Amino acid sequence: MQDFSIAPNGEEYPLPTEQESKDELTRIKEITEQQRAKGRTIVAVQGMGFVGCVMAAVVADATDEQGEPLYFVHGQQRASLRSYWKVPIINKGIPPVSSSDKEVPEIFRRTVKDKQTLRATWLNYAYEVADIVVVDIQLDATKPAFGDAAQGYCDLSAFRDGMRTLGKHIQPECMILVETTVPPGTCEHVVKPIIEKEFKKRGIDTEKYPPLIAHSYERVMPGANYVSSIRNFWRVFSGVNQKSKDIARQFLSNILDTENYPLTELGSTNASELSKVMENSYRATNIALTLEWAKCAEKIGVDLHKVRAAIRKRKGTHDNLLRPSLGVGGYCLTKDPVLANWAMDAIFELDQELPIAINSVDVNDTMPLHTIELIKEEFDDLKDLKIAVLGVSYLENLADTRHSPSETLIKFLNEEWALVKAHDPYVEYWPEMENVTIQKTLPDTLAEADVVIFAVGHDEYIELDPIEVVDMIGKETLIVDCSNFLTDDKIKQYLEAGCKVKGVGKGHIEKM
């Protein structure tokens, strides 16, 4: 019986047979030889996830001044039931991720089909022929207790497995460029010892061939500028020794627009790793601060969104002040402070915590409960209350639902036995909340709702006319604006239609 890996579009791909793997080996050898003959450097990208696959395409797209491709890229994806489908999909010239960025399908067609500089494979043999391996393995933080991020940790076992695979296969002078966001200290204290150990097992003299390991973090923004956010951005990097730094600098200079976005070299991989998680901790902390003040503003009749706009006019000193919302989601801000805090003890064995950063994660993670508090100011009991949640992605105008605050919101509403309907124009299926059906239409979602929560500020929601919304609901209801998309005029329209309106950080509504 054959096992199939099923793509998101439903297509079934049988896992490769032994014979197919043999043929693939021959094919990789041939291709690599051809490509080397053309003077190209061979790159393997480990992990065809959200970042890795586009990074692979960006590397494959890089050219010299004459327009000649510089690299041939093997995109490595293990032949697992869950993800093997990515290999044949990529090799058709199709991206394995959906994106609102038109450049994504274009760059895959161009590199796989036109230039033929990108090819996916399931074989570790890709690492044996590589001059450079770019590591884009997913690495998560685990937060075992809701609202207590200080207990959070990072399970490195899969990442360690990935490094062992590299240590078993790469050439002694191959450079490993870790692009995954890792706990500070990972390259020095995790990757390097593993590679050295595997090298020694293989009889490689690590005095003569000290492992070449660099770290450079991406700053990918999901959305319409996905490819550009890889290529056109200020990169930070470092390496565990001078040669690693030199190779990394050259490589990054070749693939990125370093003329307009100059590289920043830091002194050690510790510094580069710290830089990434501090960047995101900075944003997490600023959001937490805003949330704290939003709660105050609500109680003293102040619209914190207008205060924020006033403060942000001080360009250069105050314009990073972030906005109040339902809460904080996504892949980075919810975990990076945890990676850093955990590393201090688990990697460096230091009694040095990051309480401000960690507390921010708690404030942000628990923020959706504040919206429930707002509802409870109007309803003693949420049991059987019909609640429409508009928006389940973690950010406006995106399909990405990872760690979405709407997930926390709905989980806690369910605990109170509220009757929740969810809607999102960008999301058809919610992988993190499989039991929640995403409604197809707004009328289906809104009809008879006792409470309507505007959770995410998608453009489609911003454009909604209050009179039409009240019509769809069919009754006077409580409107909760978590994403500051109701203008004062629209709030007045809802109030005139007999609705109550509340909003995160919108204390001025009471006086309207």
Place this chain on the structure above:
Amino acid sequence: MQDFSIAPNGEEYPLPTEQESKDELTRIKEITEQQRAKGRTIVAVQGMGFVGCVMAAVVADATDEQGEPLYFVHGQQRASLRSYWKVPIINKGIPPVSSSDKEVPEIFRRTVKDKQTLRATWLNYAYEVADIVVVDIQLDATKPAFGDAAQGYCDLSAFRDGMRTLGKHIQPECMILVETTVPPGTCEHVVKPIIEKEFKKRGIDTEKYPPLIAHSYERVMPGANYVSSIRNFWRVFSGVNQKSKDIARQFLSNILDTENYPLTELGSTNASELSKVMENSYRATNIALTLEWAKCAEKIGVDLHKVRAAIRKRKGTHDNLLRPSLGVGGYCLTKDPVLANWAMDAIFELDQELPIAINSVDVNDTMPLHTIELIKEEFDDLKDLKIAVLGVSYLENLADTRHSPSETLIKFLNEEWALVKAHDPYVEYWPEMENVTIQKTLPDTLAEADVVIFAVGHDEYIELDPIEVVDMIGKETLIVDCSNFLTDDKIKQYLEAGCKVKGVGKGHIEKM
């Protein structure tokens, strides 16, 4: 026996006699009549402190499109022993504050002598003739326990006295513009009831004449752009009713460059007051975050200053990240979060605190102890250790010592019986630390020092040559760089000269 008010330059001014006060009253009447005849609006500024006196001059300097002065300003300063000297000094056309901004003496000469639109007086009668009173009374927060800002409070009694004085004297249609940074809620819940009560005592119908009260906060930066930081900056304002807002908008438009720095009107004085303290809480929080990460960086070999520079390259989203230092000083960042936190309970009677902002104050206030920890890594006992502290102002290239972190540093060093010498090229006399003699020369300060703390990054210190410094010390010593002004090259020179070097956020030195 006559009492004298003594100016900083030592000049003695006898407090005014009764007869002088009578003559002054006549004089104010005359001047006011003359000025009204010229079509000018009469403004009184309450409090000739750091902000008030320059604000008075800026108002007095405002002209219409034909270059005709719009306002005549009475700068009101009570005839107290401590501050009366400001009245005769100002009336000579001399600013009562010292500043590195050349515009300060210029604007006083111009408004007092040339235009004759500014005059100081000690009489409350100034309020009786005023169309607008600008309130610039000093208002401090009290933190009774070091490192526990949650216990902080604001003693409003002097401020209330000031408001009662206005209520007793102003005309019913005079507008009070509060410019002092006040706890949120102050205009609505403190100023307004006091004025109403005093109006009623005077038989003024407060239905017909509801008090006109507005709030607009300054964003004064001490230093070379002092006057410009009042005039050329984005102002935020609001009023307790529509008429107050209208008068405030007109007044601010007349005196500030609102063409290039448009005004922001907020919905209520609560909002405007909150905006100011949130602005500074934002900065206080960002510094606290950086300090937390600096401590980690030091322990894992990372130069956080270089990491910070890397992160700040992300303009618009990450460039407000502030720098690690000895600690946080000055008048605003050390108190404004306390004003806000205290107001939630004391003014609004709400059980709503601002833990992130308050915790930041604690982190910042206690940060100088971290520098002492760095010293203790090298010396078991600080008793009789000779420690030179370079810089006692709260910021580089300034004379301002208010709430300087060097104050905390030296207090705690004294508690450990260290022998401290302090130096600062900008400070001759340290009002908050009268027992500390400021050394005249660097050789006097540095000779035989066991530890040299570069506390403040004054340019004079940055330019110092390590070899000369070691010469002045005359021995191998411990150098602590709290203000990131030692470049890596200079650090190497100190190390080569046999010194030890440590620095706040500079973990990379260990590996040099």
